[in-house]
Amino acid sequence: xxxxxxxxxxxxxxxxxxxxxxxxxxxxxxxxxxxxxxxxxxxxxxxxxxxxxxxxxxxxxxxxxxxxxxxxxxxxxxxxxxxxxxxxxxxxxxxxxxxxxxxxxxxxxxxxxxxxxxxxxxxxxxxxxxxxxxxxxxxxxxxxxxxxxxxxxxxxxxxxxxxxxxxxxxxxxxxxxxxxxxxxxxxxxxxxxxxxxxxxxxxxxxxxxxxxxxxxxxxxxxxxxxxxxxxxxxxxxxxxxxxxxxxxxxxxxxxxxxxxxxxxxxxxxxxxxxxxxxxxxxxxxxxxxxxxxxxxxxxxxxxxxxxxxxxxxxxxxxxxx
Numbered sequence: 001x002x003x004x005x006x007x008x009x010x011x012x013x014x015x016x017x018x019x020x021x022x023x024x025x026x027x028x029x030x031x032x033x034x035x036x037x038x039x040x041x042x043x044x045x046x047x048x049x050x051x052x053x054x055x056x057x058x059x060x061x062x063x064x065x066x067x068x069x070x071x072x073x074x075x076x077x078x079x080x081x082x083x084x085x086x087x088x089x090x091x092x093x094x095x096x097x098x099x100x101x102x103x104x105x106x107x108x109x110x111x112x113x114x115x116x117x118x119x120x121x122x123x124x125x126x127x128x129x130x131x132x133x134x135x136x137x138x139x140x141x142x143x144x145x146x147x148x149x150x151x152x153x154x155x156x157x158x159x160x161x162x163x164x165x166x167x168x169x170x171x172x173x174x175x176x177x178x179x180x181x182x183x184x185x186x187x188x189x190x191x192x193x194x195x196x197x198x199x200x201x202x203x204x205x206x207x208x209x210x211x212x213x214x215x216x217x218x219x220x221x222x223x224x225x226x227x228x229x230x231x232x233x234x235x236x237x238x239x240x241x242x243x244x245x246x247x248x249x250x251x252x253x254x255x256x257x258x259x260x261x262x263x264x265x266x267x268x269x270x271x272x273x274x275x276x277x278x279x280x281x282x283x284x285x286x287x288x289x290x291x292x293x294x295x296x297x298x299x300x301x302x303x304x305x306x307x308x309x310x311x312x313x314x315x316x317x318x319x320x321x
Contacts, residue, residue: 002163003053006312007246007282010200021310022253027121031232036151042107042162044151054076054079054149054151054152054153055151055152055153056079056148056153056154056155057074057115057152057153058153058154058155058156058157058158059154059157059158060157060158060160061073061144061157061159061160062102062159062161062162063069063139063142063143063159063160063161063162063215064139064143065139065162065314067277070128070143070144070145071145071193072126072144072147073129073145073146073147073154073157074147074148074149074153074154075115075117075120075121075146075147075148075153075154076116076117076120076148076153077117077120077150078104078116078117078118078120079115079116079117079153079155080105080114080155081114081115081116081153081154081155081156081157082112082113082114082115082155082156082157083112083113083114083115083129083131083144083157083159084111084112084156084157084158084159084233085111085112085113085131085133085142085159086158086159086160086161087111087113087134087135087137087161088110088111088132088133088134088135089108089110089113089131089132089133090131090132090133090134090251091108091109091110091252092247092249092250092251092281093130093131093132093140093192093250094106094108094129094130095128095129095130095131096115096127096128096129096276097127097128097129097146098119098127101119102117102118102119102127103115103116103117104116104117104118108131111129112146112262113129115129115146116145120148121146121147121148122148123304125145125147125148125222126145126146126147127143127146128143128144128146129141129144129145130143130144131148132249132250134251136172137161138161138172138269140309142159142310144159174248199309206231206232206233207231207233208229208230208231209229209230209232209299209320209321210227210228210229210320211227211228211229211230211275211318211319211320212226212227212228212318213225213226213227213228213233213241213242213303213316213317213318213319214316214317214318215314215315215316215317216302216315216316216317220312221312221313221314221316222245222246222248222249222250222312223244223245223246223249223252223305223312223314224242224243224244224246225241225242225243225244225314225316226241226243226244226284227239227241227255228240228241228242228316228319228320230319230320230321231299231321232294233293234293235293236292236293237267237290237292237293237294237321238288238289238290238291239288239289239291239301239303239319239321240286240287240288241286241287241303241319242259242284242285242286242287242316243274243279243284243285243287243305244282244283244284245279245280245281245282245283245284246281246283246285247281247282248283249281250312251278251279251280251281252278252279252307253274253278253279253307253308254272254274254287254305254307254308254314255272255306255307255308255309256272256305256306257269257272257289257303257304257305257306258303258304258306259289259291259301259302259303259319259321260302260304260305261296261298261300261301261302262295262298262300262301262302263296263298265294265295265296265298267291267292267301268291268292269289269290269291270287270290270291270292271289271290272287272289272290272305273288273289273290274286274287274288275287275288281317287305289303289305291321294321297321299320300318300320301320301321302315302316302317302319303315303319
């Protein structure tokens with residue numbers, strides 16, 4: 001259709017569609033510049049906005065005491081944070097919340113713990129970390145909380161215990177001295193010569209009953225009883241049983257024991273001994289429990305071995321004595 005040619009000098013009649021702008025109508029250099037500009041704009045629009053880089057820091061935190069708040073450690077996804085402890089840690093005791101689903105790396109060493117989250121904690125979220133020390137000092141455990149921060153991440157954190165006061169050291173010394181006196185008394189009463197001196201070991205026969213200890217139904221404490229023997233003399237009695245600490249469990253040391261007949265009659269326990277100072281994960285050891293001779297003629301008992309911290313016990317059934 002004809003139309004007025006308003007874009008031409010002097011007007012006139014034009015035919016066809018009005019001319020439209022096209023990059024192809026430009027000179028080659030200008031056309032190239034336009035195409036590059038459009039391409040850069042499209043690539044920039046397609047890329048997601050990147051989070052600002054977080055400042056990596058090194059700092060120190062103090063292990064909290066009872067009732068004190070748990071110190072926080074700032075972590076970030078795909079960044080390894082190293083926790084360095086002032087004393088050796090029990091690798092098997094390391095507990096990290098979300099370990100199986102939210103971490104690329106959880107690598108405990110003798111003095112270190114390396115953590116690399118694949119998914120960092122959300123705003124206000126805290127992931128707990130708990131590590132047990134091997135040296136027997138206090139506090140026995142270090143507890144920390146992993147959090148995220150928009151601008152900071154902890155690359156290395158030194159985890160230290162609070163220095164003990166003079167009063168605390170004196171109290172601990174008194175406790176150790178009391179334990180030493182008790183151990184000396186036990187040593188003086190133990191051993192075959194001292195048993196002979198005390199009259200406990202006599203010429204009458206000693207009865208020995210082998211048994212295979214079984215854990216109580218439903219027990220899931222990470223310890224396994226095995227072969228054992230119950231010894232009963234006229235003035236003394238003793239239960240010896242093999243104990244296994246399963247792999248992946250904390251080290252274990254028996255501190256106390258309870259012996260009860262199947263009818264519920266308690267037997268007085270005199271002392272508890274193990275053939276090695278500490279039962280590491282995957283190890284076996286014999287545990288001996290000295291008791292007074294049971295007053296009744298019952299032969300089946302249940303033995304409970306309790307660790308020095310009172311947390312892990314091993315209930316053993318079908319103990320013959």
